[in-house]
Amino acid sequence: MITIIVVDDHAVVRSGLTMLLSDKPDLQVIGEASEGDEGIQAALALKPDVVLMDFSMPHGKDGLTATVELKKLLPDTSVLILTMHDDDEYLFRAIQAGASGYILKSAPHEELLAAIRSVAAGDAYLYPTATKRLMSEYLDKLKNPENKGTYDSLSEREKEVLALVAKGYANKEIAELLVISVKTVETHKSNVMEKLGLKSRPELVKFAMKKGLLNFE
Known part of the structure; x- marks a missing residue:
């Protein structure tokens, strides 16, 4: 059983995610929080396998700051960032903060479930278009070495x-x-x-x- 805490500033989103995840036999939502500090305290108390963390939470601690603190306190807990930002800048910041995965709120339910199971197993997860974009950039650099400054x-x-x-x-x-x-x-x-x-x-x-x-x- 994969235990999960949902951290999002919108009650409707938390409710919807909880309903979706709790319907799966291998997933269990054991807590919810509306901002980063509350999410950290819930995680410390409940020790979940995965924290599903909203990127942007204007009231209280944001998702990235909370992720950094959470990973220091509970290094074995995986953080999956849930966001509306399909942007490489946000993606790299999430990775730098210690998140195990990054998925869009617009992703199909099946993709979200796969992401949760992936990070719970200790793997990293990026949504498909981000993976494709990063691979494309990497291959371009191999084909066209750049003489950039250092x-x-x-x-x-x-x-x-x-x-x-x-x-x-x-x-x-x-x-x-x-x-x-x-x-x-x-x-x-x-x-x-x-x-x-x-x-x-x-x-x-x-x-x-x-x-x-x-x-x-």
């Missing part, structure tokens, strides 16, 4: 800006943190993108993740 080619200030942009800080916030102008931040960001051969923010986030620059503590 992290070491960046100045110390550029490295700071890179890390903060990847963590989601806005230009104005970065300017205040580093005590520089917004225009200077934009210049540094442009230089980083050019030196590393990156074309979009998701690509920048992927690069930062590979370098271990993201920290959700």
Whole structure:
């Protein structure tokens, strides 16, 4: 029997998921929570095999922060992120936070059930379109080696800006943190993108993740 806690800020969603999962003989929902802190406390008390965690919960602790804390406290509990965001940036942040899987709320019920069983067995799970996209990017790189700049080619200030942009800080916030102008931040960001051969923010986030620059503590 796979035991599950459902963490989502919408009561209707929690109810629907509980009904769906409890109808399966090998699955049992043993708890629910409406935000991250409540989910952590429920997990500590009930020790589930899987926590089905909503990515975005505006009231209380969000899914990523809760995942980081939960994995420290209960490393054997698998976290499956449930989200509406079909975006590589969110996907990589979830993986970096320690989630075992990432699935869209729009996924068919059969896919959700397969994802839960997969992470409960200790495997990783990504929804099919994400897997296909990542494989395509990997194969493209094998076929077309890129002569991009390296992290070491960046100045110390550029490295700071890179890390903060990847963590989601806005230009104005970065300017205040580093005590520089917004225009200077934009210049540094442009230089980083050019030196590393990156074309979009998701690509920048992927690069930062590979370098271990993201920290959700």
